Amino acid sequence: MTTTTHPSGLRDAVQLWAVAKTYGSGEQAVAALDRVTLAFPRGSFTAIMGPSGSGKSTLLQCAAGLDRPGDGQVLIGETELSRLTEKQLTLLRRERIGFVFQAFNLMTALTAAQNVALPLRLAGRRIEPGRVEAALDAVGLRDRAGHRPGELSGGQQQRVAIARALVADPEVIFADEPTGALDTNTSREVLGLLRRVVDAHRQTVIMVTHDPVAAAYADRVVYLADGRIADEYLADRRDHGERAQVIAARMAHLEAAPPAPAAAPVRVKGAW
């Protein structure tokens, strides 16, 4: 399979083709992902939503090369992940993907600057002077470079995690409930930062969230239900100011709907 080109001329940062993942077997089998086909154009910000158990985490894990699908293909840029050995997959995650998790996952014994430098050190890359400082600057924390996580607020810790995700200039950032542990105001700061990373640096962000307010920062919301794409919302200027309500209403509709019958793979309208 060749890499697709988005109609706008953007190439896709990540593609999933008929990706399936089943846990268990026989009567106990659960189709966590049921032949999901989806593309994430470069420079786009996508939120993944859906009821509990709909397959969001499984999608993120498979798309980020943290888990292997049972069937289908995942591409990061032009690299098809199923062709990679475990070692190559580890290198790809380290060098080409940034991660932001709900629990920040910073090393408590290291300073903010040392945490940010970690992906470069692990990859054995030379750390150009000013690079770590620039990443901390981008998240507004240059003056906290010498502080350890315990000396920073939750929002500041998550901003350090975003700087760490950015420092190696990855092709895509995966964020799993990045504001799940933060209060409303701090959440807004972190989401605004992710939005800026997309707008100013043309980063690609894929974020799993339960929160319609968080999803409203994205360009697109993909809704999963029972391991399939059930709906898609494209940010619309006309919704400005009430985008979160529109996103929440669609989510409520989805949660009220009975499970869909088995269907052919869904191709998301407008995804390529």
Ligand SMILES: Nc1ncnc2c1ncn2[C@@H]1O[C@H](COP(=O)(O)OP(=O)(O)OP(=O)(O)O)[C@@H](O)[C@H]1O
């Ligand atoms: N390791 C596992 N073993 C067995 N079943 C699993 C495993 N991981 C996930 N599942 C099942 O696969 C389905 C999808 O799970 P997944 O965690 O991807 O959903 P989710 O949408 O992220 O849910 P939540 O919002 O509750 O985190 C669920 O039915 C879940 O019980």
